[in-house]
Amino acid sequence: MTARSLVKSVAFALAGFAGVLVVGAVVLRVAVSNQDVHAAVYAALGKDAGRSFAAGNLRVVAWPRPAALFEDVAMRGEGPAAFTAPSLTATLKLLPLLSGRVEVDEVVLDQPEITWSVNGGPLVPAAAAGSAPDIRINGGRIDIDGPDGAIERLEDVTADIEHGSTAITLSGTMRLRDEPIEAYLSIGDAAAFARGARSAVRFKMTAPAAAVSFDGHAVFNRALQLEGAVAADSSALRTALAWFDLDPVVRGGLGRFALKGDLAVSGRQFALRGASLEIDGNRAEGGLTVRFENGQPIVQGTLAAETLTLTPYFVDFAPRRTGGWTSERFDTTVLTTANADIRLSAGRIVFGQASLGHAAGAVLLRGGRLSLTLGEAEAFDGMLRGTLAVASNAGGVDLRVDAVASDIDLDRFGQTLFGARRFEGRGALVVGLEGQGASPAAIARSLTGEVKINADAGALTGVNIEQILRRIEKRPLAGTGDLRGGRTTFDRLAVQVRVTDGVATCDDVVMEGPAVRVAVFGTASVGERTLDLKGIAALVRAAGAGFELPFIIRGPWDSPAVVPDAESLIRRSGAAAPLLERAVRRAAEPASAASNTAANGAVPAVEGAGDLASDTP
Numbered sequence: 001m002t003a004r005s006l007v008k009s010v011a012f013a014l015a016g017f018a019g020v021l022v023v024g025a026v027v028l029r030v031a032v033s034n035q036d037v038h039a040a041v042y043a044a045l046g047k048d049a050g051r052s053f054a055a056g057n058l059r060v061v062a063w064p065r066p067a068a069l070f071e072d073v074a075m076r077g078e079g080p081a082a083f084t085a086p087s088l089t090a091t092l093k094l095l096p097l098l099s100g101r102v103e104v105d106e107v108v109l110d111q112p113e114i115t116w117s118v119n120g121g122p123l124v125p126a127a128a129a130g131s132a133p134d135i136r137i138n139g140g141r142i143d144i145d146g147p148d149g150a151i152e153r154l155e156d157v158t159a160d161i162e163h164g165s166t167a168i169t170l171s172g173t174m175r176l177r178d179e180p181i182e183a184y185l186s187i188g189d190a191a192a193f194a195r196g197a198r199s200a201v202r203f204k205m206t207a208p209a210a211a212v213s214f215d216g217h218a219v220f221n222r223a224l225q226l227e228g229a230v231a232a233d234s235s236a237l238r239t240a241l242a243w244f245d246l247d248p249v250v251r252g253g254l255g256r257f258a259l260k261g262d263l264a265v266s267g268r269q270f271a272l273r274g275a276s277l278e279i280d281g282n283r284a285e286g287g288l289t290v291r292f293e294n295g296q297p298i299v300q301g302t303l304a305a306e307t308l309t310l311t312p313y314f315v316d317f318a319p320r321r322t323g324g325w326t327s328e329r330f331d332t333t334v335l336t337t338a339n340a341d342i343r344l345s346a347g348r349i350v351f352g353q354a355s356l357g358h359a360a361g362a363v364l365l366r367g368g369r370l371s372l373t374l375g376e377a378e379a380f381d382g383m384l385r386g387t388l389a390v391a392s393n394a395g396g397v398d399l400r401v402d403a404v405a406s407d408i409d410l411d412r413f414g415q416t417l418f419g420a421r422r423f424e425g426r427g428a429l430v431v432g433l434e435g436q437g438a439s440p441a442a443i444a445r446s447l448t449g450e451v452k453i454n455a456d457a458g459a460l461t462g463v464n465i466e467q468i469l470r471r472i473e474k475r476p477l478a479g480t481g482d483l484r485g486g487r488t489t490f491d492r493l494a495v496q497v498r499v500t501d502g503v504a505t506c507d508d509v510v511m512e513g514p515a516v517r518v519a520v521f522g523t524a525s526v527g528e529r530t531l532d533l534k535g536i537a538a539l540v541r542a543a544g545a546g547f548e549l550p551f552i553i554r555g556p557w558d559s560p561a562v563v564p565d566a567e568s569l570i571r572r573s574g575a576a577a578p579l580l581e582r583a584v585r586r587a588a589e590p591a592s593a594a595s596n597t598a599a600n601g602a603v604p605a606v607e608g609a610g611d612l613a614s615d616t617p
Contacts, residue, residue, distance in 0.1 A: 034058050037068045040102040041090045044133045051077035055088070066092040073109075080119075085112035085140075090133075104133040112140040118224075119147055132190075135161040137172070152176070159183075166190065177243055181207040187218075196221035201228070209243050210234035214263065223267035230263035230272070237279065247333060252312030253280045261287075268292040272301075282308050288342075299340040308344075310351040324529065325441035332368075335392040340365040349377070353416045356384065368392040380416070382408030382426065396438030401449075405429040410455055423493070425458020433499060445502040445527030453495040460488040466515040469539050472564065473547040489513050502527040515540055520553070529557045534565075 037060060042053040056072035070088040075081075091106040114137075140157040143150065159172025168190035173182050187193050188200030201218040205211065216228010234240045237257035241248050248254050261275030270290040277284045288301035342363045349356040357378030364371040369391040376385045386403030405413075410423040433449035436442070464486025490513035498505045502525060509520040517540055522533035533553040539546030550565035 034060070036102045037090070037092070040092075040104050041068060041070070041088070041107065044090070044104040044107055045075060045135075046079070051075065051079050066094055066097055068092060081114060081116045083109070083112045083114040085109045087111075106134045106136065108136045108138065109140060110138045112137060114140060114142045115145060116142060117145045118151070132163040132168075134163060137161075142174075163190070176207070179207055179209065179243060181205055193218065193220060201226070207240075207243075209236060209240040210257075216263070224265060225267075226263060226265040228263060230259070230261060232259040233257070250313040250334075251331075254312075255280050277303070280309070280312065284308070284346075293339075297338050299338065299342065301341075302343045303345075305344075305346045307348045308346045308350070310349060325439075325444045325527070327439045327441045329438045330397055332392040332397060335365065335368045335370055335390070335397075338365060339367070354379070379405060380408035380412045382406055384408070386431075393436070396436065396442065398434070398436050399443055400434040401431060403429070403431045410458060422461055423455070423458055424461060424487075425455050425490075425493075427453055427455025427458070427493065429453050435502075441527065444529075447499050447502050447526050449499050451495070451497045451499065451504075453493065455493040456491065458490055458493060460490065460511065462487070464488055465518065465537055466539065469516065469537055469547055469549055472549060473539070488516060497524075499526065506533065509535075513540070522553075524557075531555060531557060531560050 038053070038055065038058065045053060053075045054073065055070040057070070059069045061067050061069065068090040070090070072084075072086060073088045074084040087110045089108040089110075090104050091108075093103040093105045096103040137157050137159045140159075142154040142157055144152045144154070155175045157172065157174040159170055159174070161168065161170050166189050168187050170185040171183070173180065175181070182205070184202070184204045186200075186202040189197070190199070193199040193201075196219065198217055198219050200216075202213075202215050204213040210232060211234070212230070212232045214226065214228055214230050216226060216230075218227075219225040234257040236255055238248055238254040240257070241254070256278065257280075258278040259272075259275065261272045261277075264271040264273070268291065271287070272289070273287045275285065275287055277286075282305060284303040284305035286301060286303035288299060288303075290300075291298050340363060343361075344363060345360045346356075347358060349359050356374070359374060359377035361372065361374040361377075364373070369389065371390075372388040374384065374386050376383060378384075382405055384403065384405045386401070389398075389400040391398040406428050407426050408429060410425050410427050411421050413429075414423055415421045430452040431449070433447050433451070435444070435446040435448065437446055465488040467486060488511075490511045492510070492512045494508060494510045495506075496508040498507055504524040504526055506521050506523070511518040516537060518535060518537045520533055520535035522531075522535075524531045524533065531553050534550065535553065536548055536550050538548040551562060552565060553560050553562050555561045
């Protein structure tokens with residue numbers, strides 16, 4: 001083809017195109033009325049009985065494409081959605097115009113304000129397959145309303161709604177609660193879904209705080225029903241919950257979160273089966289169901305995990321460094337905002353310094369009362385079972401602890417709970433305590449109940465009671481060196497303590513061994529963490545009674561003063577009684593002075609008493 005022929009061909013093509021435009025413009029002016037355009041746009045937007053479409057000024061243009069430009073449009077009436085917009089542009093199909101028909105190819109809504117009532121049905125027009133035009137929303141706002149009022153608002157919505165032969169897809173960006181999100185929704189059979197029939201559905205939402213996806217089937221017939229695979233992921237679950245004004249209650253944890261499983265939704269009931277759940281590094285598998293009654297969620301389920309670290313979620317009952325219980329108030333919100341019945345099993349559960357192995361238990365939360373039941377678990381190299389009940393009241397909480405432990409390692413038990421390693425051996429523990437208050441300090445001051453400990457074939461470490469007794473028996477006024485670091489073996493340890501209003505009374509505290517016998521009686525304040533005890537340490541001899549030494553234990557739990565009873569030593573001291581009396585009085589000064597002396601490393605004047613004070617736990 002010569003250059004001249006090519007120019008002619010291009011010229012003819014341009015002329016033909018111009019002719020088509022001219023014909024189209026003439027048709028728009030003569031054969032197509034504004035009423036026809038108005039009706040076509042109304043039908044494209046989902047014309048239905050009981051709904052109206054109104055517009056202000058309408059202008060039809062032919063260049064660069066045939067289009068209808070509406071101003072101040074509004075669609076109201078019956079149906080799931082209504083909207084207003086300052087402008088609407090409807091692009092018209094050219095070929096149908098040549099025959100005098102108006103068909104809409106695309107609708108663009110600029111800055112629309114859309115209201116969707118979920119009770120009215122899905123926001124999907126029930127148009128014939130492949131006949132609905134694509135819709136674009138520029139800078140819009142969508143208000144989602146439910147039966148009880150406003151549910152959510154989407155702002156700065158820029159989205160494309162595209163229609164295939166049967167499917168409809170929505171993709172775009174928007175702001176939800178001041179956070180930018182990207183969303184994608186695909187409905188496999190839009191017409192069927194609009195009629196309330198089953199359709200394949202895919203959904204994905206990505207936000208700074210979390211990402212959620214769903215792939216399955218859905219039905220919207222009076223209420224939404226879903227069945228399919230769901231996945232959720234968040235690098236900061238606490239932030240994601242706060243995004244929806246949800247308080248996680250617990251003060252620690254709730255960072256990394258991931259969830260996968262098969263989801264079934266029917267109205268306000270949710271079921272998650274075959275679920276894999278991860279929170280703060282804790283991984284569990286199982287199933288959960290959630291339903292709502294009177295506005296409160298009810299959660300039921302069964303979960304199994306290899307290891308659970310619960311330390312961040314528990315209230316810290318440990319005393320402060322100053323020696324007192326914390327007075328920080330409990331947050332009881334979780335007790336009254338939800339109900340739960342969850343069965344839990346784990347190969348290992350860690351909370352604080354303690355851990356449980358092969359644990360199986362249940363969490364029951366109902367009517368403001370939380371009950372944690374431990375069927376049986378390995379603890380301190382022994383076995384443990386028990387219950388913890390917490391109930392909300394006007395002044396704080398009611399707390400009840402019942403526990404039974406058997407064959408536990410006393411050394412690990414003391415180190416874990418009290419930070420002290422004073423006893424060796426194995427024993428049994430029975431605890432039944434209850435208290436009330438708004439803080440751990442208040443609970444400690446109100447504790448009432450009983451504690452029993454029994455152990456066989458063990459040892460008290462850090463002090464050699466037998467050696468101390470023998471020294472004092474021979475020389476009440478002098479010692480022969482520092483005996484710290486020794487140990488006192490026992491054949492039997494029996495502790496029985498009654499607790500009333502935060503004061504523990506020692507009814508029967510006895511330690512018996514091959515060489516010594518120790519009995520302790522008196523009281524201990526749980527709330528103030530102080531001791532006021534007396535005891536008798538005696539040497540055990542085959543022939544007749546052995547040497548006995550009464551002693552006193554007074555002061556704070558962390559550093560009590562343990563001194564011999566003055567009268568006993570005075571009676572045994574003979575001519576040195578006046579000197580000894582003054583020395584013992586100095587050693588038995590108020591508990592605070594004794595604690596300071598021990599902290600400074602000073603040795604009291606009576607060396608035997610000093611050994612006992614320094615080395616007894």
